[in-house]
Amino acid sequence: MRSPGAGRRVLSAAVLAALAALLLYGFLAAESETTVGLILLGAVVAVAVGLRTGVLDRLLRAAGTPTMLGSLGLAALALVGVFHDDPFVLLLMARALLVLVACLGLHVQLADAGVPNFAGAAFFGVGGYTAAVLGRGALPHPLVLLASGAVAAAVGSLLLLPLLRTRGHYAALITIAFGLLFRTFLEVNDALGGPQGLKLGGLRILGWSFNDDRQLLGVDVSGYAFYCLAAVGLALAAVWLVRRVERSWIGIALDAVRLDETAAACFGISIGRWKIAAFTLGNAIIGVAGGLSAMMVGFIAPNNFTFQESLVLVSVLLLGGLGNLAGLAVAALIVVWLPEKLQPIQEYRYLLFSVLVVLVLVLRPTGLVRRTLRRPFGSVAA
Amino acid sequence: MNGVMLGLMYALVALGFTLFFGVLDVVQFAHGDVLTAGAFAGLAAYTGLVHAGVEAAVPQLLVVVLAATLSMAVLGAVLGRVLVLPLKGAPSLNVLLATLMGGTALRECIRLFYPGGSQPQRFPALLPSASWSMGRFTLRLDNVLMIFAGVVLVLALSLVLRRTRLGLEIRAVAQDEETARTMGIDFRRVVLLTFAIGSALAAFAGVMNGLYYNEINFGSGLLLGVIGFSAAVLGGLGSFEGAVLGGFLFAGLQTLGAVALPFASAYKDVFAFTIVILLMTWKPTGLIGERLGERV
Numbered sequence: 001m002r003s004p005g006a007g008r009r010v011l012s013a014a015v016l017a018a019l020a021a022l023l024l025y026g027f028l029a030a031e032s033e034t035t036v037g038l039i040l041l042g043a044v045v046a047v048a049v050g051l052r053t054g055v056l057d058r059l060l061r062a063a064g065t066p067t068m069l070g071s072l073g074l075a076a077l078a079l080v081g082v083f084h085d086d087p088f089v090l091l092l093m094a095r096a097l098l099v100l101v102a103c104l105g106l107h108v109q110l111a112d113a114g115v116p117n118f119a120g121a122a123f124f125g126v127g128g129y130t131a132a133v134l135g136r137g138a139l140p141h142p143l144v145l146l147a148s149g150a151v152a153a154a155v156g157s158l159l160l161l162p163l164l165r166t167r168g169h170y171a172a173l174i175t176i177a178f179g180l181l182f183r184t185f186l187e188v189n190d191a192l193g194g195p196q197g198l199k200l201g202g203l204r205i206l207g208w209s210f211n212d213d214r215q216l217l218g219v220d221v222s223g224y225a226f227y228c229l230a231a232v233g234l235a236l237a238a239v240w241l242v243r244r245v246e247r248s249w250i251g252i253a254l255d256a257v258r259l260d261e262t263a264a265a266c267f268g269i270s271i272g273r274w275k276i277a278a279f280t281l282g283n284a285i286i287g288v289a290g291g292l293s294a295m296m297v298g299f300i301a302p303n304n305f306t307f308q309e310s311l312v313l314v315s316v317l318l319l320g321g322l323g324n325l326a327g328l329a330v331a332a333l334i335v336v337w338l339p340e341k342l343q344p345i346q347e348y349r350y351l352l353f354s355v356l357v358v359l360v361l362v363l364r365p366t367g368l369v370r371r372t373l374r375r376p377f378g379s380v381a382a
Numbered sequence: 383m384n385g386v387m388l389g390l391m392y393a394l395v396a397l398g399f400t401l402f403f404g405v406l407d408v409v410q411f412a413h414g415d416v417l418t419a420g421a422f423a424g425l426a427a428y429t430g431l432v433h434a435g436v437e438a439a440v441p442q443l444l445v446v447v448l449a450a451t452l453s454m455a456v457l458g459a460v461l462g463r464v465l466v467l468p469l470k471g472a473p474s475l476n477v478l479l480a481t482l483m484g485g486t487a488l489r490e491c492i493r494l495f496y497p498g499g500s501q502p503q504r505f506p507a508l509l510p511s512a513s514w515s516m517g518r519f520t521l522r523l524d525n526v527l528m529i530f531a532g533v534v535l536v537l538a539l540s541l542v543l544r545r546t547r548l549g550l551e552i553r554a555v556a557q558d559e560e561t562a563r564t565m566g567i568d569f570r571r572v573v574l575l576t577f578a579i580g581s582a583l584a585a586f587a588g589v590m591n592g593l594y595y596n597e598i599n600f601g602s603g604l605l606l607g608v609i610g611f612s613a614a615v616l617g618g619l620g621s622f623e624g625a626v627l628g629g630f631l632f633a634g635l636q637t638l639g640a641v642a643l644p645f646a647s648a649y650k651d652v653f654a655f656t657i658v659i660l661l662m663t664w665k666p667t668g669l670i671g672e673r674l675g676e677r678v
Contacts, residue, residue, distance in 0.1 A: 178659065350490045353486075354487040357483040361472075
């Protein structure tokens with residue numbers, strides 16, 4: 001059903017997507033650090049103005065609608081098209097998208113159900129190792145990716161009982177302990193390559209290897225372009241799924257569990273069941289992202305899945321503003337791209353992120369974009 | 383011997399966690415990195431002394447310990463002031479994350495700005511290295527001295543908490559902040575002093591760690607912090623005896639995992655953390671649990 005403002009919404013979505021694409025294009029194409037700095041400055045000013053005038057809030061609130069998702073997807077495709085023969089840029093884009101997907105998983109756990117997970121990188125790693133082990137076999141690779149998610153969810157289910165029995169700091173400790181445990185386990189376990197890690201063959205669907213560069217319509221296309229497309233697809237699917245979950249009665253149940261367990265229980269909402277559902281779904285999403293990421297990079301080692309990386313994932317969530325998908329996407333881009341484009345700060349990136357997160361927590365605890373309240377169904381025609 | 387040493391070290395870290403949790407109901411996760419920073423501060427003091435030409439071991443040891451504990455006491459108070467107090471009333475997860483990130487910042491600062499900080503640093507052996515052997519068992523004097531010092535420190539802390547005015551104030555704030563305030567206790571002062579004391583304990587543990595292994599590493603604080611926190615949680619956050627008990631329990635688990643179990647000793651941390659998770663599942667608020675009714 002089209003409501004009266006539909007045309008305007010499509011238009012504004014298209015404009016926003018085009019602006020975003022242009023900004024990202026400028027950022028990705030920029031060669032010198034001065035240009036990158038200038039673009040960042042411009043973006044910061046634009047965001048500041050947008051925040052003051054409230055335009056940004058309105059735009060971002062619409063960010064999850066299918067129209068907006070579609071336009072952003074098209075914008076992403078356009079970017080992939082523009083950079084079709086630049087492996088480095090494509091790799092950056094794909095990585096940002098996969099980090100975004102992993103953070104969506106965390107988002108379901110932390111922002112929706114309030115279950116802390118400080119072992120995000122560990123579940124990402126479970127997905128990656130699953131892809132590494134199963135990818136050698138005869139199993140078709142799309143199924144391998146699904147299996148990555150399933151195994152991550154299964155491993156996560158080991159933590160379910162401890163997580164349900166505890167809460168707050170104690171629950172956080174359990175995930176932290178698991179993250180450290182997982183990494184130590186990988187390092188001492190020879191079957192999984194030990195500290196050296198494992199090599200992977202690339203993604204292969206119906207005999208079509210994603211690793212090879214090839215010619216399409218007479219144009220050389222880097223293999224990473226295909227991974228990028230896969231990542232775009234995965235990200236869109238994940239955003240769609242998370243949005244559906246949030247806007248359904250499941251989302252309401254999760255909100256209730258997060259905001260007040262006692263009240264939720266009084267209304268007959270099973271706390272355990274929804275925590276389990278959110279934690280498992282989140283881990284599955286993280287696992288799939290981990291699987292695709294491992295196949296794309298072609299190599300995994302315990303060092304990629306440190307506690308530090310888990311913290312980076314959680315900080316993406318907080319920087320973007322807990323509970324806001326659009327903020328999440330922006331934060332994922334910043335966290336993945338900034339250190340790569342500004343090489344001088346590469347070495348200092350953890351320091352920078354940690355200080356940034358502390359500042360955000362102390363000065364603007366809501367993150368980049370405030371969490372929007374759930375609005376009654378029907379008030380936004382999706 | 384090894385186990386006792388580790389247990390004491392963990393207990394010292396756990397005591398810090400338990401103190402912080404007592405007064406402010408927060409988990410200060412930069413604690414492990416404060417420990418590392420303390421060890422590095424001690425090392426820096428030692429290097430300074432060597433440059434200044436002080437060669438005698440006793441003044442060296444004193445200066446190292448004092449430099450580490452005092453500087454970390456100040457740092458701990460600053461962390462409490464900057465990271466924890468402003469977030470009072472915020473969701474506990476925010477505090478957790480803020481301190482985790484504060485700890486990361488600290489760790490990165492050591493790695494990036496301490497000369498050669500990204501490599502493991504040799505820690506000088508400042509204690510006499512005599513040892514007695516009894517059959518297969520060797521008792522080293524330096525270990526005995528460290529354990530003695532650690533035990534004295536724990537006992538001293540318990541005395542301070544139970545017999546002094548400051549201890550009374552800390553316990554009062556831990557029990558009920560508002561009532562303590564109405565009784566004229568300067569809340570901020572108590573909190574910051576508690577942070578200073580806890581962080582000094584961690585610094586002492588850091589120096590112990592350095593003396594014991596003769597090596598310190600910028601990243602070792604994270605694991606020690608998590609272990610200390612696990613120990614505090616095992617014992618029951620906010621409980622003095624619990625923290626000590628938890629520290630020795632964790633060390634015992636590690637030793638057991640390394641010695642007595644049928645798999646490689648490299649799995650000792652895996653084993654210890656698994657048991658921690660299981661124990662927490664069994665007793666969600668620690669062995670000596672918080673006995674608080676849930677307020678709705």
